[in-house]
Amino acid sequence: MLINPARQLYLNMDIDKIEEQQQAPSTGLLAPKRMMKNVAEDKVEQPAFRVAKHMKLLRQQREMLKNGN
Amino acid sequence: MAIEEQEPLFDAPIPGMSLTHELGARPWQSPAQFTTVDEAIDYYMDRMATEEFMEQAVDVLEMGVPITTVANTMQMSGVMEGKHSIDVGMLVIPLLMEMLMLIAETEGIDYDSGLTEEKPETTKDAMINKVRVEMKSRIDEVQEEPEDAVTEEEEDVSFGLMSRRK
Numbered sequence: 001m002l003i004n005p006a007r008q009l010y011l012n013m014d015i016d017k018i019e020e021q022q023q024a025p026s027t028g029l030l031a032p033k034r035m036m037k038n039v040a041e042d043k044v045e046q047p048a049f050r051v052a053k054h055m056k057l058l059r060q061q062r063e064m065l066k067n068g069n
Numbered sequence: 070m071a072i073e074e075q076e077p078l079f080d081a082p083i084p085g086m087s088l089t090h091e092l093g094a095r096p097w098q099s100p101a102q103f104t105t106v107d108e109a110i111d112y113y114m115d116r117m118a119t120e121e122f123m124e125q126a127v128d129v130l131e132m133g134v135p136i137t138t139v140a141n142t143m144q145m146s147g148v149m150e151g152k153h154s155i156d157v158g159m160l161v162i163p164l165l166m167e168m169l170m171l172i173a174e175t176e177g178i179d180y181d182s183g184l185t186e187e188k189p190e191t192t193k194d195a196m197i198n199k200v201r202v203e204m205k206s207r208i209d210e211v212q213e214e215p216e217d218a219v220t221e222e223e224e225d226v227s228f229g230l231m232s233r234r235k
Contacts (some may be wrong), residue, residue, distance in 0.1 A: 004136035
């Protein structure tokens with residue numbers, strides 16, 4: 001029986017593979033309309049993605065401490 | 070496939086335990102105070118940045134408590150206090166672990182991350198075997214010592230001033 005899920009949750013966060021935020025598309029009158037299927041794929045709006053971004057910042061701080069910067 | 074022997078769980082709630090209070094009387098039965106992950110993150114980061122929390126966290130981690138256990142306990146207490154839902158708690162756990170690791174490394178202490186795979190049965194057996202071997206060697210040493218001591222005493226007796234002449 002799994003009592004503490006923390007280990008699995010931590011290991012499942014692939015924060016090294018996070019892509020940098022892409023440039024926002026232009027919102028001009030002639031710009032292509034946003035398709036609904038793209039909205040669902042928008043990772044930035046997922047809470048897990050935001051948590052991963054925070055984690056990445058903290059890990060960078062840790063690595064800086066380790067390297068003595 | 071190996072069959073894992075499960076130990077009985079005695080600290081589980083008994084059937085009907087959740088019905089001993091009226092619905093809504095417990096904090097986790099009311100709507101959560103922080104409904105989004107961002108709000109929960111802000112709440113925890115503010116708490117964890119205090120000097121008091123850092124001192125307590127360092128004390129706990131120095132005692133050898135794994136970071137996974139501390140993080141899970143923190144989110145569980147947040148759920149019990151009605152701060153956030155258990156779903157938000159699950160999402161926040163990795164961040165809490167990362168923050169605890171940062172605190173530990175800032176203070177320069179050795180900590181157990183709890184990320185290594187646990188095999189409690191193997192560990193217990195190994196420890197029992199180790200203790201058994203150690204105890205056996207000690208018993209053997211003790212059993213060997215008295216014989217030498219007795220022979221030495223017998224030899225000593227003959228050298229005393231008041232000893233009987235042969």
